[in-house]
Amino acid sequence: MMAVDQSVHGVAPSLSAKVVGSFAYLTIKDRLPTILTRAIDTIHRNKNKFFEEYGEEGIQAEKQTIHLLSKMRNELQTDKPVLALTDDLQDTESWNQYLRRHQGPQGDEESVSWFKSPWLYVECYMYRRIHEALWLNPPISDYDVFNEAKTQSFFESQQAVMGLCTYLEGINKSTDELSKNQLLDNFNKLLLVSLWGNKCDLSISAGQKNSQKTSPLESLSSLQPFILVDDSNMVWSTLISAQRPGQSGKIRAGRVDIVLDNAGFELVTDLVLADFLVSFGLAREIHFHGKSIPWFVSDVTANDFQWTIRQTMAANHKWMSKSGAQWQSYLKEGVWSYHDHPFWTQPHEFCDMAADAPDLYATLQGADLVLFKGDLNYRKLTGDREWDYTVGFDTALRGFGPAPLCSLRTLKANIQVGLQPGQGEKLTSQDPDWMTSGTYGVIQFYSPKSEQ
Protein backbone atom coordinates (compact mmCIF):
# COMPACT_ATOMS: atom_id res chain seq x y z
CA MET A 1 0.00 0.00 0.00
CA MET A 2 1.50 3.35 -0.97
CA ALA A 3 2.05 5.76 1.90
CA VAL A 4 -0.45 8.61 1.70
CA ASP A 5 0.24 12.14 2.89
CA GLN A 6 -1.91 13.12 5.81
CA SER A 7 -2.16 16.49 7.47
CA VAL A 8 -1.13 16.15 11.11
CA HIS A 9 -4.74 16.03 12.30
CA GLY A 10 -6.05 14.44 9.11
CA VAL A 11 -7.84 11.13 9.24
CA ALA A 12 -6.80 8.76 6.48
CA PRO A 13 -9.53 7.61 4.07
CA SER A 14 -11.24 4.25 4.66
CA LEU A 15 -10.01 1.20 2.76
CA SER A 16 -12.55 0.38 0.06
CA ALA A 17 -13.03 -1.52 -3.18
CA LYS A 18 -13.16 1.82 -5.00
CA VAL A 19 -9.41 1.23 -5.46
CA VAL A 20 -9.47 -1.36 -8.26
CA GLY A 21 -6.93 -4.13 -7.60
CA SER A 22 -6.64 -3.29 -3.90
CA PHE A 23 -6.96 -6.05 -1.32
CA ALA A 24 -10.39 -4.71 -0.41
CA TYR A 25 -11.37 -4.91 -4.10
CA LEU A 26 -10.13 -8.49 -4.45
CA THR A 27 -11.84 -9.50 -1.19
CA ILE A 28 -15.21 -8.15 -2.31
CA LYS A 29 -14.83 -9.29 -5.91
CA ASP A 30 -13.56 -12.81 -5.20
CA ARG A 31 -13.42 -13.94 -1.59
CA LEU A 32 -16.78 -12.77 -0.29
CA PRO A 33 -18.73 -14.42 -3.18
CA THR A 34 -16.76 -17.63 -2.50
CA ILE A 35 -17.70 -17.51 1.17
CA LEU A 36 -21.35 -16.89 0.21
CA THR A 37 -21.32 -19.79 -2.26
CA ARG A 38 -19.90 -22.10 0.43
CA ALA A 39 -22.66 -20.97 2.79
CA ILE A 40 -25.29 -21.73 0.13
CA ASP A 41 -23.73 -25.15 -0.56
CA THR A 42 -23.71 -25.94 3.18
CA ILE A 43 -27.41 -25.15 3.51
CA HIS A 44 -28.20 -27.18 0.39
CA ARG A 45 -26.15 -30.13 1.68
CA ASN A 46 -28.22 -30.11 4.91
CA LYS A 47 -31.57 -30.15 3.09
CA ASN A 48 -32.34 -33.73 4.19
CA LYS A 49 -31.44 -32.92 7.76
CA PHE A 50 -33.87 -30.02 7.71
CA PHE A 51 -36.54 -32.32 6.24
CA GLU A 52 -35.96 -34.99 8.90
CA GLU A 53 -36.11 -32.40 11.67
CA TYR A 54 -38.85 -30.11 10.40
CA GLY A 55 -40.61 -31.87 7.52
CA GLU A 56 -41.93 -29.79 4.61
CA GLU A 57 -41.42 -26.54 6.57
CA GLY A 58 -37.70 -27.29 6.72
CA ILE A 59 -37.55 -27.74 2.95
CA GLN A 60 -39.37 -24.46 2.38
CA ALA A 61 -37.04 -22.65 4.77
CA GLU A 62 -33.96 -24.14 3.06
CA LYS A 63 -35.20 -23.06 -0.35
CA GLN A 64 -36.11 -19.53 0.76
CA THR A 65 -32.84 -19.01 2.63
CA ILE A 66 -30.83 -20.04 -0.41
CA HIS A 67 -32.92 -17.68 -2.51
CA LEU A 68 -32.11 -14.76 -0.17
CA LEU A 69 -28.38 -15.58 -0.09
CA SER A 70 -28.22 -15.95 -3.88
CA LYS A 71 -30.00 -12.60 -4.25
CA MET A 72 -27.41 -10.98 -1.96
CA ARG A 73 -24.56 -12.59 -3.91
CA ASN A 74 -25.96 -11.06 -7.10
CA GLU A 75 -26.30 -7.62 -5.45
CA LEU A 76 -22.67 -7.91 -4.32
CA GLN A 77 -21.31 -9.02 -7.69
CA THR A 78 -23.17 -6.30 -9.60
CA ASP A 79 -22.35 -3.54 -7.09
CA LYS A 80 -26.00 -2.86 -6.21
CA PRO A 81 -26.98 -0.46 -3.39
CA VAL A 82 -26.69 -1.76 0.16
CA LEU A 83 -30.24 -2.52 1.40
CA ALA A 84 -31.82 -1.86 4.80
CA LEU A 85 -32.30 -4.91 7.04
CA THR A 86 -35.85 -6.19 7.48
CA ASP A 87 -35.54 -8.73 10.29
CA ASP A 88 -36.52 -6.45 13.18
CA LEU A 89 -33.84 -7.78 15.56
CA GLN A 90 -32.30 -5.93 18.52
CA ASP A 91 -29.64 -4.26 16.34
CA THR A 92 -31.62 -3.85 13.09
CA GLU A 93 -32.38 -0.19 13.73
CA SER A 94 -28.73 0.54 14.57
CA TRP A 95 -27.65 -1.07 11.27
CA ASN A 96 -30.28 0.84 9.29
CA GLN A 97 -29.36 4.09 11.03
CA TYR A 98 -25.72 3.46 10.04
CA LEU A 99 -26.86 2.95 6.43
CA ARG A 100 -28.88 6.17 6.43
CA ARG A 101 -25.84 8.04 7.84
CA HIS A 102 -23.79 6.73 4.89
CA GLN A 103 -26.52 7.70 2.39
CA GLY A 104 -26.17 11.31 3.49
CA PRO A 105 -28.79 14.05 3.96
CA GLN A 106 -30.36 13.45 0.50
CA GLY A 107 -30.79 9.76 1.38
CA ASP A 108 -29.06 8.85 -1.85
CA GLU A 109 -29.42 5.04 -1.87
CA GLU A 110 -27.22 4.61 -4.96
CA SER A 111 -24.26 6.15 -3.13
CA VAL A 112 -23.92 3.23 -0.69
CA SER A 113 -22.93 0.10 -2.57
CA TRP A 114 -20.64 -2.90 -2.18
CA PHE A 115 -17.71 -1.52 -4.20
CA LYS A 116 -18.13 2.18 -3.40
CA SER A 117 -18.53 2.01 0.41
CA PRO A 118 -15.91 1.32 3.11
CA TRP A 119 -14.66 -2.28 2.99
CA LEU A 120 -15.12 -2.71 6.75
CA TYR A 121 -18.79 -1.76 6.47
CA VAL A 122 -19.77 -3.96 3.53
CA GLU A 123 -17.84 -7.01 4.77
CA CYS A 124 -19.53 -6.79 8.20
CA TYR A 125 -22.85 -6.10 6.48
CA MET A 126 -22.56 -9.32 4.43
CA TYR A 127 -22.34 -11.46 7.58
CA ARG A 128 -25.29 -9.63 9.14
CA ARG A 129 -27.32 -10.26 5.94
CA ILE A 130 -26.47 -13.98 6.14
CA HIS A 131 -27.91 -13.91 9.66
CA GLU A 132 -31.02 -12.08 8.37
CA ALA A 133 -31.55 -14.67 5.61
CA LEU A 134 -31.65 -17.47 8.19
CA TRP A 135 -33.56 -15.50 10.81
CA LEU A 136 -36.35 -14.79 8.33
CA ASN A 137 -36.78 -18.53 7.76
CA PRO A 138 -37.83 -20.40 10.85
CA PRO A 139 -37.46 -23.26 11.71
CA ILE A 140 -33.82 -22.94 10.60
CA SER A 141 -33.39 -19.42 12.06
CA ASP A 142 -30.63 -20.40 14.47
CA TYR A 143 -28.69 -22.60 12.05
CA ASP A 144 -24.96 -21.67 11.98
CA VAL A 145 -23.79 -22.08 8.37
CA PHE A 146 -20.18 -21.95 9.57
CA ASN A 147 -20.52 -24.53 12.34
CA GLU A 148 -19.18 -27.47 10.30
CA ALA A 149 -16.05 -25.52 9.31
CA LYS A 150 -15.42 -24.44 12.91
CA THR A 151 -15.83 -27.89 14.44
CA GLN A 152 -13.71 -29.46 11.69
CA SER A 153 -10.94 -26.94 12.37
CA PHE A 154 -11.00 -28.04 16.05
CA PHE A 155 -10.89 -31.75 15.24
CA GLU A 156 -8.05 -31.30 12.77
CA SER A 157 -5.96 -29.45 15.35
CA GLN A 158 -6.11 -32.21 17.98
CA GLN A 159 -2.36 -32.93 17.95
CA ALA A 160 -1.61 -29.26 18.59
CA VAL A 161 -4.31 -29.05 21.29
CA MET A 162 -2.92 -32.13 23.07
CA GLY A 163 0.58 -30.65 22.93
CA LEU A 164 -0.62 -27.38 24.40
CA CYS A 165 -2.62 -28.96 27.24
CA THR A 166 0.35 -31.22 28.06
CA TYR A 167 2.59 -28.16 28.22
CA LEU A 168 0.10 -26.38 30.48
CA GLU A 169 -0.02 -29.40 32.80
CA GLY A 170 3.76 -29.40 32.95
CA ILE A 171 3.96 -25.81 34.16
CA ASN A 172 0.81 -25.96 36.33
CA LYS A 173 2.39 -28.81 38.28
CA SER A 174 5.19 -26.50 39.34
CA THR A 175 3.16 -23.47 40.44
CA ASP A 176 5.22 -22.89 43.56
CA GLU A 177 8.69 -23.63 42.16
CA LEU A 178 8.68 -21.38 39.05
CA SER A 179 11.17 -18.53 39.36
CA LYS A 180 10.16 -15.07 38.14
CA ASN A 181 12.20 -15.61 34.98
CA GLN A 182 10.58 -18.97 34.30
CA LEU A 183 7.17 -17.36 34.87
CA LEU A 184 8.02 -14.58 32.42
CA ASP A 185 9.39 -17.10 29.93
CA ASN A 186 6.20 -19.19 30.06
CA PHE A 187 4.08 -16.05 29.77
CA ASN A 188 5.94 -14.95 26.64
CA LYS A 189 5.61 -18.42 25.12
CA LEU A 190 1.83 -18.63 25.68
CA LEU A 191 1.30 -15.05 24.49
CA LEU A 192 3.10 -15.99 21.25
CA VAL A 193 1.07 -19.20 20.93
CA SER A 194 -2.11 -17.11 21.21
CA LEU A 195 -0.76 -14.66 18.60
CA TRP A 196 0.12 -17.38 16.06
CA GLY A 197 -3.12 -19.21 16.81
CA ASN A 198 -4.65 -16.35 14.85
CA LYS A 199 -3.20 -17.74 11.60
CA CYS A 200 -5.95 -20.37 11.75
CA ASP A 201 -8.83 -18.31 10.38
CA LEU A 202 -11.31 -19.49 7.76
CA SER A 203 -12.24 -16.07 6.45
CA ILE A 204 -8.83 -15.31 4.93
CA SER A 205 -8.86 -18.77 3.36
CA ALA A 206 -12.45 -18.25 2.18
CA GLY A 207 -13.34 -21.41 4.09
CA GLN A 208 -10.37 -23.53 2.93
CA LYS A 209 -9.09 -25.72 5.77
CA ASN A 210 -6.18 -24.20 7.68
CA SER A 211 -6.08 -25.93 11.04
CA GLN A 212 -2.96 -26.14 13.23
CA LYS A 213 -1.21 -29.41 12.50
CA THR A 214 1.92 -29.23 14.65
CA SER A 215 2.46 -28.08 18.21
CA PRO A 216 3.00 -24.31 17.95
CA LEU A 217 5.49 -24.35 20.85
CA GLU A 218 8.09 -25.93 18.60
CA SER A 219 7.86 -23.20 15.98
CA LEU A 220 7.96 -20.08 18.21
CA SER A 221 11.64 -19.35 17.66
CA SER A 222 11.40 -19.80 13.89
CA LEU A 223 8.41 -17.39 13.86
CA GLN A 224 10.17 -14.70 15.93
CA PRO A 225 11.58 -12.82 12.87
CA PHE A 226 8.01 -12.38 11.59
CA ILE A 227 6.93 -10.27 14.54
CA LEU A 228 6.92 -6.65 13.35
CA VAL A 229 6.02 -4.95 16.64
CA ASP A 230 6.72 -6.69 19.96
CA ASP A 231 5.35 -4.88 23.01
CA SER A 232 5.09 -8.08 25.09
CA ASN A 233 7.19 -6.46 27.82
CA MET A 234 4.51 -3.75 28.18
CA VAL A 235 1.82 -6.43 28.52
CA TRP A 236 3.85 -8.16 31.24
CA SER A 237 4.49 -4.95 33.22
CA THR A 238 0.79 -4.00 32.97
CA LEU A 239 -0.15 -7.35 34.54
CA ILE A 240 2.47 -7.01 37.28
CA SER A 241 1.50 -3.42 38.11
CA ALA A 242 -2.18 -4.50 38.34
CA GLN A 243 -1.28 -6.82 41.25
CA ARG A 244 -2.30 -5.32 44.58
CA PRO A 245 -1.88 -6.53 48.17
CA GLY A 246 -5.22 -8.20 48.98
CA GLN A 247 -6.77 -9.29 52.29
CA SER A 248 -4.70 -11.63 54.47
CA GLY A 249 -1.51 -10.52 52.72
CA LYS A 250 -2.36 -12.44 49.50
CA ILE A 251 -1.64 -10.75 46.18
CA ARG A 252 -4.83 -9.66 44.34
CA ALA A 253 -4.25 -9.65 40.57
CA GLY A 254 -6.06 -7.56 37.96
CA ARG A 255 -8.90 -8.33 35.56
CA VAL A 256 -8.00 -9.29 31.98
CA ASP A 257 -10.53 -9.09 29.15
CA ILE A 258 -9.93 -11.12 25.99
CA VAL A 259 -11.82 -9.98 22.88
CA LEU A 260 -11.89 -13.32 21.07
CA ASP A 261 -11.48 -14.01 17.40
CA ASN A 262 -11.60 -17.48 15.85
CA ALA A 263 -13.00 -20.74 17.16
CA GLY A 264 -11.07 -23.99 16.74
CA PHE A 265 -7.37 -23.99 17.59
CA GLU A 266 -7.12 -20.23 18.16
CA LEU A 267 -9.80 -20.39 20.90
CA VAL A 268 -7.86 -23.17 22.65
CA THR A 269 -4.73 -21.02 22.65
CA ASP A 270 -6.73 -18.22 24.29
CA LEU A 271 -8.20 -20.56 26.92
CA VAL A 272 -4.73 -21.94 27.71
CA LEU A 273 -3.32 -18.40 28.07
CA ALA A 274 -6.27 -17.45 30.32
CA ASP A 275 -5.74 -20.60 32.44
CA PHE A 276 -2.06 -19.74 32.86
CA LEU A 277 -2.82 -16.13 33.86
CA VAL A 278 -5.25 -17.25 36.58
CA SER A 279 -3.18 -20.23 37.83
CA PHE A 280 -0.11 -18.05 38.30
CA GLY A 281 -1.84 -15.08 39.93
CA LEU A 282 -1.41 -12.80 36.92
CA ALA A 283 -5.19 -12.32 36.62
CA ARG A 284 -7.92 -12.73 39.22
CA GLU A 285 -10.64 -12.98 36.57
CA ILE A 286 -10.96 -13.21 32.81
CA HIS A 287 -13.87 -11.75 30.80
CA PHE A 288 -14.14 -13.30 27.33
CA HIS A 289 -15.95 -11.33 24.60
CA GLY A 290 -17.36 -13.32 21.70
CA LYS A 291 -19.82 -12.76 18.85
CA SER A 292 -23.61 -12.83 19.25
CA ILE A 293 -24.13 -14.19 15.70
CA PRO A 294 -22.03 -16.33 13.31
CA TRP A 295 -19.32 -13.97 12.03
CA PHE A 296 -16.42 -13.86 9.54
CA VAL A 297 -16.75 -17.64 9.11
CA SER A 298 -14.70 -18.75 12.11
CA ASP A 299 -15.37 -16.24 14.87
CA VAL A 300 -16.39 -17.59 18.30
CA THR A 301 -20.08 -17.63 19.30
CA ALA A 302 -21.44 -18.67 22.73
CA ASN A 303 -22.22 -22.07 21.24
CA ASP A 304 -18.64 -22.49 19.97
CA PHE A 305 -17.25 -21.39 23.35
CA GLN A 306 -19.27 -23.92 25.35
CA TRP A 307 -18.83 -26.67 22.74
CA THR A 308 -15.02 -26.27 22.74
CA ILE A 309 -14.80 -26.55 26.54
CA ARG A 310 -17.14 -29.58 26.56
CA GLN A 311 -15.14 -31.25 23.76
CA THR A 312 -11.86 -30.64 25.59
CA MET A 313 -13.36 -32.08 28.79
CA ALA A 314 -14.63 -35.16 26.93
CA ALA A 315 -11.31 -35.85 25.13
CA ASN A 316 -9.71 -39.20 25.86
CA HIS A 317 -6.44 -37.41 26.51
CA LYS A 318 -5.58 -36.99 30.19
CA TRP A 319 -4.32 -33.40 30.11
CA MET A 320 -6.95 -32.19 27.65
CA SER A 321 -9.77 -33.50 29.81
CA LYS A 322 -8.11 -32.10 32.94
CA SER A 323 -7.80 -28.67 31.28
CA GLY A 324 -11.40 -28.79 30.07
CA ALA A 325 -12.63 -29.63 33.57
CA GLN A 326 -10.59 -26.76 35.02
CA TRP A 327 -12.04 -24.35 32.46
CA GLN A 328 -15.57 -25.52 33.20
CA SER A 329 -15.07 -24.88 36.91
CA TYR A 330 -13.57 -21.42 36.26
CA LEU A 331 -16.84 -20.60 34.46
CA LYS A 332 -18.96 -22.04 37.27
CA GLU A 333 -16.99 -20.12 39.91
CA GLY A 334 -17.23 -16.87 37.91
CA VAL A 335 -13.44 -16.62 37.63
CA TRP A 336 -14.09 -16.75 33.88
CA SER A 337 -17.15 -15.20 32.24
CA TYR A 338 -18.38 -15.04 28.64
CA HIS A 339 -20.07 -11.99 27.12
CA ASP A 340 -21.35 -11.23 23.61
CA HIS A 341 -22.36 -7.60 23.24
CA PRO A 342 -24.01 -6.82 19.83
CA PHE A 343 -21.45 -4.06 19.20
CA TRP A 344 -18.81 -6.67 18.25
CA THR A 345 -21.00 -7.73 15.30
CA GLN A 346 -21.73 -4.24 14.02
CA PRO A 347 -19.61 -2.31 11.48
CA HIS A 348 -18.36 0.41 13.83
CA GLU A 349 -14.75 1.44 14.19
CA PHE A 350 -13.80 1.11 17.87
CA CYS A 351 -13.27 4.89 18.20
CA ASP A 352 -17.12 5.07 17.97
CA MET A 353 -17.68 2.62 20.86
CA ALA A 354 -17.89 5.24 23.62
CA ALA A 355 -20.69 6.99 21.69
CA ASP A 356 -22.45 3.98 20.15
CA ALA A 357 -22.08 1.42 22.95
CA PRO A 358 -21.32 3.35 26.16
CA ASP A 359 -22.30 0.32 28.27
CA LEU A 360 -19.65 -1.85 26.60
CA TYR A 361 -17.05 0.92 26.83
CA ALA A 362 -17.76 1.21 30.56
CA THR A 363 -17.43 -2.58 30.92
CA LEU A 364 -13.99 -2.53 29.27
CA GLN A 365 -12.95 0.37 31.52
CA GLY A 366 -13.23 -2.10 34.40
CA ALA A 367 -10.38 -4.19 32.97
CA ASP A 368 -6.71 -3.77 33.83
CA LEU A 369 -5.78 -5.12 30.38
CA VAL A 370 -7.81 -5.85 27.22
CA LEU A 371 -6.34 -8.28 24.68
CA PHE A 372 -7.77 -7.89 21.16
CA LYS A 373 -7.28 -11.02 19.07
CA GLY A 374 -6.98 -11.03 15.30
CA ASP A 375 -7.11 -9.03 12.16
CA LEU A 376 -10.69 -7.77 12.09
CA ASN A 377 -10.30 -6.37 15.60
CA TYR A 378 -7.11 -4.63 14.48
CA ARG A 379 -8.92 -3.18 11.48
CA LYS A 380 -11.63 -1.80 13.81
CA LEU A 381 -9.07 -0.52 16.36
CA THR A 382 -7.36 1.51 13.62
CA GLY A 383 -10.54 2.34 11.67
CA ASP A 384 -9.56 0.28 8.59
CA ARG A 385 -7.95 3.34 7.04
CA GLU A 386 -5.07 4.05 4.68
CA TRP A 387 -2.71 5.18 7.43
CA ASP A 388 1.02 5.58 6.81
CA TYR A 389 2.97 2.63 8.26
CA THR A 390 4.75 5.00 10.67
CA VAL A 391 1.60 6.63 12.09
CA GLY A 392 1.49 5.91 15.84
CA PHE A 393 -0.89 3.22 17.11
CA ASP A 394 -2.27 5.87 19.54
CA THR A 395 -3.04 8.20 16.60
CA ALA A 396 -4.84 5.46 14.67
CA LEU A 397 -6.92 4.57 17.77
CA ARG A 398 -8.41 8.10 17.57
CA GLY A 399 -9.30 8.32 21.24
CA PHE A 400 -10.30 4.70 21.82
CA GLY A 401 -8.70 3.62 25.08
CA PRO A 402 -11.03 2.20 27.77
CA ALA A 403 -8.04 0.48 29.42
CA PRO A 404 -4.48 -0.61 28.63
CA LEU A 405 -4.89 -2.74 25.50
CA CYS A 406 -2.86 -5.00 23.26
CA SER A 407 -3.59 -6.32 19.78
CA LEU A 408 -2.39 -9.88 19.06
CA ARG A 409 -2.83 -9.99 15.29
CA THR A 410 -1.49 -11.78 12.25
CA LEU A 411 -1.67 -9.50 9.23
CA LYS A 412 -4.48 -10.34 6.79
CA ALA A 413 -5.48 -6.90 5.55
CA ASN A 414 -3.42 -4.06 4.09
CA ILE A 415 -3.34 -1.86 7.15
CA GLN A 416 -0.46 -1.60 9.64
CA VAL A 417 0.63 1.32 11.84
CA GLY A 418 3.34 1.88 14.43
CA LEU A 419 6.24 0.68 12.27
CA GLN A 420 9.73 2.14 12.17
CA PRO A 421 10.64 4.49 9.28
CA GLY A 422 11.43 2.34 6.22
CA GLN A 423 10.24 -0.92 7.83
CA GLY A 424 7.08 -1.18 5.72
CA GLU A 425 8.83 -0.30 2.48
CA LYS A 426 11.57 -2.88 3.20
CA LEU A 427 8.95 -5.58 3.81
CA THR A 428 7.15 -4.69 0.57
CA SER A 429 10.40 -5.10 -1.37
CA GLN A 430 11.10 -8.46 0.34
CA ASP A 431 7.58 -9.91 0.32
CA PRO A 432 4.82 -8.07 -1.59
CA ASP A 433 2.08 -10.00 0.27
CA TRP A 434 3.43 -9.27 3.77
CA MET A 435 0.29 -7.36 4.80
CA THR A 436 -2.28 -9.98 3.79
CA SER A 437 -0.74 -13.47 3.91
CA GLY A 438 -1.05 -14.00 7.68
CA THR A 439 2.72 -14.66 7.80
CA TYR A 440 3.59 -11.64 9.94
CA GLY A 441 2.26 -10.68 13.34
CA VAL A 442 2.20 -7.85 15.87
CA ILE A 443 1.95 -7.61 19.64
CA GLN A 444 0.97 -3.94 19.73
CA PHE A 445 0.25 -2.18 23.04
CA TYR A 446 -1.35 1.13 24.03
CA SER A 447 -2.19 2.53 27.43
CA PRO A 448 -4.47 5.54 27.98
CA LYS A 449 -2.56 6.03 31.22
CA SER A 450 0.51 7.00 29.22
CA GLU A 451 -1.53 9.95 27.90
CA GLN A 452 -1.89 11.51 31.34
Ligand code: F6P
Ligand atom coordinates in the same frame (compact mmCIF):
# COMPACT_ATOMS: atom_id res chain seq x y z
O1 F6P B 1 -9.32 -10.26 4.36
C1 F6P B 1 -9.27 -11.30 5.23
C2 F6P B 1 -10.42 -11.19 6.16
O2 F6P B 1 -11.63 -11.54 5.61
C3 F6P B 1 -10.47 -9.79 6.72
O3 F6P B 1 -11.52 -9.13 6.18
C4 F6P B 1 -10.61 -9.99 8.14
O4 F6P B 1 -9.97 -8.97 8.80
C5 F6P B 1 -9.93 -11.30 8.32
O5 F6P B 1 -10.17 -12.06 7.19
C6 F6P B 1 -10.44 -12.05 9.50
O6 F6P B 1 -9.32 -12.40 10.19
P1 F6P B 1 -9.39 -12.58 11.75
O7 F6P B 1 -10.17 -13.83 11.97
O8 F6P B 1 -7.95 -12.68 12.17
O9 F6P B 1 -10.09 -11.38 12.29
Ligand code: MG
Ligand atom coordinates in the same frame (compact mmCIF):
# COMPACT_ATOMS: atom_id res chain seq x y z
MG1 MG C 1 -11.98 -14.10 12.71
